């Protein structure tokens with residue numbers, strides 16, 4: 236499905252602030268994989284997702300989805316394969332547009348936009364059905380501007396928008412971190428439900444090790460721009476937070492003191 | 500007085516077309532495109548040149564629209580492809596257009612007195628007085644522009660343009676090339692501003708190289724006055740509000756021009772009157788005030804809060 240080959244990303248190369256965000260990263264994901272990504276601050280987790288999504292071009296290496304080479308494709312072209320939810324709930328939706336207008340845009344992800352009406356015949360029913368499954372009462376508010384929704388509602392809507400047209404790959408970058416804990420848990424279980432129902436291939440960054448263990452079928456651990464551990468389903472089944480911490484201490488170069496990894 | 504109001508209303512309608520062009524870039528795309536200061540006289544110059552050579556006034560309007568499209572395209576390329584900040588891109592276009600407009604006109608102004616205009620043509624067709632035909636033609640164009648734009652902004656492409664002004668990250672993640680959307684928005688907005696230039700030149704019977712000065716501020720004033728007085732529930736209503744806002748702006752201006760009185764302070768008699776040349780200052784103050792309303796509201800809310808906290 237996804238094949239990432241030796242990608243390296245160096246920010247501001249040749250300057251004093253040169254930063255190697257990704258260092259020769261290899262990653263292969265199979266159809267239906269739900270991989271959680273953990274690692275300390277600045278480990279390169281967001282950079283890995285951004286490189287795949289095309290937020291920036293990688294310095295070297297290649298990225299394939301189902302054999303198609305995406306490495307030099309602009310971000311907007313990659314969108315036909317990739318659905319995304321960002322950490323910031325404001326980033327995933329257009330605030331001045333209504334819920335139905337946002338969903339219309341999402342339903343056409345990766346398609347050429349025409350001069351047909353933005354909301355086609357019978358589309359509203361589709362939106363309402365999907366919104367009802369979120370269980371937030373949004374199905375009665377499709378003409379409400381998204382800017383009026385709470386952070387949790389917006390993030391749930393963004394999740395629906397990323398998946399309403401089934402993506403080949405779903406990228407989630409700490410998408411519950413900005414929400415209060417109980418809303419965050421709700422959005423996370425909604426994520427799990429959508430991923431399972433649609434059997435989505437998913438890459439999810441989280442700072443919460445319990446979540447990383449509870450969800451998905453594989454864990455990867457990052458440090459200093461590299462993947463330092465890759466834990467398959469069989470090992471992941473019985474793993475504890477303590478095991479992850481000691482694994483991190485053994486393999487990481489940056490050490491674990493003061494790291495947000497501990498806060499999990 | 501009635502006369503003043505009628506001419507204020509007809510001017511308001513014509514200028515509303517320019518204001519809706521500004522609305523498209525300023526509100527929909529969320530960028531300040533200063534090139535309208537050059538595009539407005541560009542539309543006027545193109546139309547005046549053609550009409551002064553006995554061209555058909557409707558064709559002249561179409562040509563003005565075409566000129567606006569080209570200008571929007573250039574500003575769009577400067578901004579998206581050459582990555583020049585939008586303020587500077589607009590200023591570059593505006594400055595370049597000054598020379599181009601002079602080239603088109605061949606001199607600093609062209610008179611259209613006694614020439615056939617869209618107003619005289621339609622006025623003759625329907626046997627309307629000059630004033631009536633100005634309002635009639637203005638309304639036809641303004642309503643056509645609003646309906647066309649309302650339709651466009653509710654198409655798939657229109658949604659993408661609106662989302663681009665809202666949140667580029669979101670719309671890129673949804674597979675839209677935001678550069679193209681900025682370009683489309685700038686083209687449509689400037690097409691309307693070019694048309695407005697053509698209509699206003701014909702209305703005032705001349706085109707002048709300096710007639711663009713202050714257009715952006717007048718456009719913003721109309722947008723903001725419309726929003727404050729008449730609201731912006733959806734795109735259609737938003738544009739109708741701007742039409743009304745543009746009319747309200749002209750009425751306010753004509754009333755302000757009526758101010759003429761004297762005050763006595765300590766035996767000194769000080770005359771207070773507003774000259775037409777003061778209007779740009781006045782308009783800028785209105786726009787500055789309106790744009791700072793959020794800050795002013797916050798400040799006064801903060802003061803109230805601290806007062807209640809003390810008491």
Ligand SMILES: Nc1ncnc2c1ncn2[C@@H]1O[C@H](COP(=O)(O)OP(=O)(O)OP(=O)(O)O)[C@@H](O)[C@H]1O
Pocket residue numbers: 246247254255256274275276277278279280281282283
């Ligand atoms: N646009 C950029 N310009 C320069 N440096 C960057 C940029 N983006 C990321 N970096 C640097 O690259 C490194 C990896 O950052 P990244 O955001 O991928 O980390 P992360 O694992 O997501 O961390 P966090 O847990 O804090 O989100 C960091 O040192 C960061 O400062």
Ligand SMILES: [Mg+2]
Pocket residue numbers: 280281282408
């Ligand atoms: Mg990150």
